[in-house]
Amino acid sequence: MSEKVGQHLLAQREAILDRLQSLLRLPSVSTDPAYAAGMAAAREFLMERLRALGLQDVQLLEGGGQPAIYASWTGAPGRPTIIVYGHYDVQPPDPLELWLSPPFEPAIRDGRLYARGASDVKGSTLIAVETVGAFLAVEGGCPVNVKFFLEGEEEVGSPSLPAIIEKYRDLLTADAMLSADGGRGSTTTPTVSIGCRGITALQFSLRTAAKDAHSGRVGGAVRNALHEMAKLIASMHDEQGRILVEGFLDGALDVTQDIRAESAALPFDEAAWYAALGAAPFGDPDYSVRERTTVRPTVEVNGMWGGYTGAGGKTVLPCEAHAKLTMRLVPGQDPAAAQAAVRRHLEARCPAGVALEFHYRPGGTRAFTLGPQHPLLLAAERVTEWVHGQRPVRVRAGGTVPITTLFQESLGIDSLMFGLAMPDEDAHAPNEFFRLSSLEEGLRSWPLLLTELGQLSPADFPKRG
Amino acid sequence: MSEKVGQHLLAQREAILDRLQSLLRLPSVSTDPAYAAGMAAAREFLMERLRALGLQDVQLLEGGGQPAIYASWTGAPGRPTIIVYGHYDVQPPDPLELWLSPPFEPAIRDGRLYARGASDVKGSTLIAVETVGAFLAVEGGCPVNVKFFLEGEEEVGSPSLPAIIEKYRDLLTADAMLSADGGRGSTTTPTVSIGCRGITALQFSLRTAAKDAHSGRVGGAVRNALHEMAKLIASMHDEQGRILVEGFLDGALDVTQDIRAESAALPFDEAAWYAALGAAPFGDPDYSVRERTTVRPTVEVNGMWGGYTGAGGKTVLPCEAHAKLTMRLVPGQDPAAAQAAVRRHLEARCPAGVALEFHYRPGGTRAFTLGPQHPLLLAAERVTEWVHGQRPVRVRAGGTVPITTLFQESLGIDSLMFGLAMPDEDAHAPNEFFRLSSLEEGLRSWPLLLTELGQLSPADFPKRG
The missing domain is CATH 3.40.630.10 (Zn peptidases)
Incomplete structure (x- = not known):
C-alpha cells in the first residue's frame, strides 16, 4: 500500500x-x-x-x-x-x-x-x-x-x-x-x-613534413598541416550541417512519423532556445531542432590545434595538426562501425604524402x-x-x-x-x-x-x- | 687600391x-x-x-x-x-x-x-x-x-x-x-x-554562440566554431595549393620567361630538397619549386586552435576558433590590398550568425x-x-x-x-x-x-x- x-x-x-x-x-x-x-x-x-x-x-x-x-x-x-x-x-x-x-x-x-x-x-x-x-x-x-x-x-x-x-x-x-x-x-x-544518444570518440593527428619549416623558405611548395586538417574537417559536413561521412549512418534509426510526433509532443520554443545559447538557427532543415539534437547523429570536432598559438606571430609552416572528435549515435548505429566510417572518410581524403595517425579507444557507447x-x-x-x-x-x-x-x-x-x-x-x-x-x-x-x-x-x- | x-x-x-x-x-x-x-x-x-x-x-x-x-x-x-x-x-x-x-x-x-x-x-x-x-x-x-x-x-x-x-x-x-x-x-x-618576398599578416577569430555548449545537448543544431574555421581555411586553396582568394594576386609580378630562366639558373635538386624536409612534392604545378618559393605569393596558416586541446576528451561544442595567417608577397603586390583581399574572402564566406573578428597590424612589408x-x-x-x-x-x-x-x-x-x-x-x-x-x-x-x-x-x- x-x-x-x-x-x-x-x-x-x-x-x-x-x-x-x-x-x-x-x-x-x-x-x-x-x-x-x-x-x-x-x-x-x-x-x-x-x-x-x-x-x-x-x-x-x-x-x-x-x-x-x-x-x-x-x-x-x-x-x-x-x-x-x-x-x-x-x-x-x-x-x-x-x-x-x-x-x-x-x-x-x-x-x-x-x-x-x-x-x-x-x-x-x-x-x-x-x-x-x-x-x-x-x-x-x-x-x-x-x-x-x-x-x-x-x-x-x-x-x-x-x-x-x-x-x-x-x-x-x-x-x-x-x-x-x-x-x-x-x-x-x-x-x-x-x-x-550513444557516443564514440576519435582523435587524430596528421603530419606533412618531418619538422616545422620557415614559411618564407618553403611556403608554396610544402603542404601546410593546418590547411590539410581544415580540408579534412570541412569535408565531413555540408553547408547546412548534414554529415557527409559515407557509412556513418548505416543502421541508424529512421525518423518515422511516430518519432516525429513523439518529438513534437514536447512544447519547444526554438527561437527562445537559440536566444539562450546566443546562436543562430542551424542544422539539417529536414529535421526539427528537437529531432536534430535527439534522434539524429552528430560528428563534432571538440578540439583542433596546430602551429603557433601564442601571442604575436611566428612565420612557421606547421608540419603537424591535431583534432579530437566525438560522434553522437542514434539507435541502430554501432559505435565501432561509426568510428571506422569516420576513419575511412579521413583516410580516403588524405592526400599522398600526408601521414594520418589515429588515437582512440575502440568502441563507445550505443544509444x-x-x-x-x-x-x-x-x-x-x-x-x-x-x-x-x-x-x-x-x-x-x-x-x-x-x-x-x-x-x-x-x-x-x-x-x-x-x-x-x-x-x-x-x-x-x-x-x-x-x-x-x-x-x-x-x-x-x-x-x-x-x-x-x-x-x-x-x-x-x-x-x- | x-x-x-x-x-x-x-x-x-x-x-x-x-x-x-x-x-x-x-x-x-x-x-x-x-x-x-x-x-x-x-x-x-x-x-x-x-x-x-x-x-x-x-x-x-x-x-x-x-x-x-x-x-x-x-x-x-x-x-x-x-x-x-x-x-x-x-x-x-x-x-x-x-x-x-x-x-x-x-x-x-x-x-x-x-x-x-x-x-x-x-x-x-x-x-x-x-x-x-x-x-x-x-x-x-x-x-x-x-x-x-x-x-x-x-x-x-x-x-x-x-x-x-x-x-x-x-x-x-x-x-x-x-x-x-x-x-x-x-x-x-x-x-x-x-x-x-614581402609579408603581411592577419589574425582572426570566429564565434558561433555566446558560450561553449554541451555537444550532446546542442550538437546537430548549433554551428561548431571549429567546423566553420575549417571551411574558411579550406576555401583559400585548391587541392594543389593554388590560392583561391579573389583579388589577392592583383598587381603581382608576372613570372616571365626571363624570370623563369633566372630561377632555373641555380642548380636545384627538388628531390633532395623534399627529402631533407621529410615532405612530399606539392604546389602549383605551373611553377617549379624554386618559383613557388620565391616568385609566387603564399597564404599560410601559421597557427589554428579552438575547443578542448588537453589530454583525454571533452564533449564540448566550441563556440570560438582562432587562426593566425601570414601572406608572402611578390613584387607588385600591395601589403594592405593583399590583406584586405584575404579579409574580404573570409567575410564573404562567413555564414550568417557567425561573427568574425580581425586582429592585425595594417600594412606589412612589400617585396x-x-x-x-x-x-x-x-x-x-x-x-x-x-x-x-x-x-x-x-x-x-x-x-x-x-x-x-x-x-x-x-x-x-x-x-x-x-x-x-x-x-x-x-x-x-x-x-x-x-x-x-x-x-x-x-x-x-x-x-x-x-x-x-x-x-x-x-x-x-x-x-x-
Whole structure:
C-alpha cells in the first residue's frame, strides 16, 4: 500500500530535508584527492542510513577507484529485483566566487535548496533511499526486491564501473534498473525519459613534413598541416550541417512519423532556445531542432590545434595538426562501425604524402532506448500522470548516459531514469539548486513507482545479451 | 687600391678571427633581459673597435629599445655614401643541451667556427668593419663614404627601427645600403641576392554562440566554431595549393620567361630538397619549386586552435576558433590590398550568425627587388665572379628582409645583401657555425666591392620615394 508509505514520507519531509542538508555538507568531490575525507564521509553517511533503514548486506564494492555503495533488501520472492542507481560524488565547486552561498553549506531561498550536488544527484538519491526505508518501516517489506548501487565516480566518467560490474556480477543480478540520476526533460511539462544518444570518440593527428619549416623558405611548395586538417574537417559536413561521412549512418534509426510526433509532443520554443545559447538557427532543415539534437547523429570536432598559438606571430609552416572528435549515435548505429566510417572518410581524403595517425579507444557507447511498451516505461507514465494530473511526454536525451548502455550490455537489463532534477538547476555550475517541490514530488512518485513495479513478475521484463 | 687592402686583411686573418671569437663570447641575446650585460658588452666591443679603426662620430642611436650603433667616415667628397648594415644581437641559445660546445665559447672544428651568432651575423658584420678599417689604415681613406648602422633588435623583429630611422633621418642620408646580413643562396654555387618576398599578416577569430555548449545537448543544431574555421581555411586553396582568394594576386609580378630562366639558373635538386624536409612534392604545378618559393605569393596558416586541446576528451561544442595567417608577397603586390583581399574572402564566406573578428597590424612589408641593371647588383656580380672564378647566379629569397623595404621606403635607397653566411649554417639553431673559408672570402670580397662602388658617382644610384 504505497499510500500509507507516501503519507509516512511526506510526514517526515522536514527530517528528510535535514538529512539531505547533512549529506550536502559532506564535500564528496571525486575528481580531487584533496576531498578524500569528504568522499569517505558521504559514503559513511549513506551506508549508515541504509543500515538504519533496515537494508542488508551494506558494503563497498571496490573496483580500484572510488568504491560504490551496495545494499539490498530481497524479501519479496517472486517479485522483480530492481537495482536502484544513484551516485554520491559531486562536481568540483569552482569557481567559488560565483556562489551566492557556500557550495557545501546548504541554503534555502525561494523554495530552492542551494548546494553542490543538490540537483546532481544527492537529492534524488536520498529520495530513493528514504522511499525503500519507508516501505520497510511502514509495511515491513518492499513491493520489489531492491539492490542499491550508489556510484562514487559518476562525475569523473565512471572509470572503475566496468571493473566493479565484472567483479560483482553475481551480486548485481536484477530484472531492471531504476536511476535516480537523469530524467526530467522540461521545467514545465511532465516527461518520461525513453532513451539517449550513444557516443564514440576519435582523435587524430596528421603530419606533412618531418619538422616545422620557415614559411618564407618553403611556403608554396610544402603542404601546410593546418590547411590539410581544415580540408579534412570541412569535408565531413555540408553547408547546412548534414554529415557527409559515407557509412556513418548505416543502421541508424529512421525518423518515422511516430518519432516525429513523439518529438513534437514536447512544447519547444526554438527561437527562445537559440536566444539562450546566443546562436543562430542551424542544422539539417529536414529535421526539427528537437529531432536534430535527439534522434539524429552528430560528428563534432571538440578540439583542433596546430602551429603557433601564442601571442604575436611566428612565420612557421606547421608540419603537424591535431583534432579530437566525438560522434553522437542514434539507435541502430554501432559505435565501432561509426568510428571506422569516420576513419575511412579521413583516410580516403588524405592526400599522398600526408601521414594520418589515429588515437582512440575502440568502441563507445550505443544509444539506449526503452521499447514503447516496456513495463518500466508504462509504470513511470502511469505514476507521473497520477502525480502531475497530466500525461507525461516521452522524451529522448541528446547526451549520453553510459550506465544505461553498460547495464544493458553487461547485466542484460534495461534502465529507467527517474530522477527529479530539472534541466535548469545549474548542475556542474555555481549555485546548483534542487527544488523543494521536487523533493515532495519524489517522495510521492517513488513509492508509487515501486508499487507499480511490484505488480509485475520478473518474466515481464525483457532480458538482453 | 683594394689589392693592398685585401693583402693587409688576409695577413691579419688570425687577429681578426681572434677578434671575432672575442665578440662571440659576448652573449648579446636581444629578446631576453637577462642578457642585458651581454648586449652592452657587444655594443662596447664594436664601438671600441670602430673608434680604434679610425671611424668617426661613433654613437648609439636610441629608439626606445636596444640602441643601434652608428659610426661614419665621410672623407670622400663626390663619392657615393654607403650605409653598411649589420646587427650585433643574436638568437637565444636554447636548447642548450643540443650544443656540442657551449654557444658562447667559440670552438673551431673541421674548418668551422661554432658559436651562437657566428653565421648570423657577427662574422659578416666584423668583416665589413675590418674592411673599412683596413682601407683607412692602408690607404688613409675609403673608396666610398661609409655610415655603419649596426642594429640591436634584428632578432626580435626590429621594433624600434622605424623610430630610430625617423629620429636620425638626417644622419642616415646615403646613396645605397650594403648589408652584412643575408646574401648567399647556395653552399655550392656563387649567388647574388636580387630580392626577397614581402609579408603581411592577419589574425582572426570566429564565434558561433555566446558560450561553449554541451555537444550532446546542442550538437546537430548549433554551428561548431571549429567546423566553420575549417571551411574558411579550406576555401583559400585548391587541392594543389593554388590560392583561391579573389583579388589577392592583383598587381603581382608576372613570372616571365626571363624570370623563369633566372630561377632555373641555380642548380636545384627538388628531390633532395623534399627529402631533407621529410615532405612530399606539392604546389602549383605551373611553377617549379624554386618559383613557388620565391616568385609566387603564399597564404599560410601559421597557427589554428579552438575547443578542448588537453589530454583525454571533452564533449564540448566550441563556440570560438582562432587562426593566425601570414601572406608572402611578390613584387607588385600591395601589403594592405593583399590583406584586405584575404579579409574580404573570409567575410564573404562567413555564414550568417557567425561573427568574425580581425586582429592585425595594417600594412606589412612589400617585396624587395634590385633592378637588373642596378649598380649595386652589377658591382656585386663582378666582385663575386673575380673571387669565385665563376659568374654568380641571381637569386631571390623566399623569406622577407624588412630592412631592405624599410630603407627603401623611409630613406629612398636600395640595398644589397652581401653577407657571407651560407644557408646550411644552422642560424637560429643549436651548433650554429660560420665557415673559416667564408671569413677569408669576405676579407677578399668586401674590399673589392667597396672599390667598385667607389668608381661610381652618387648620381649613378636610383633614388626612390
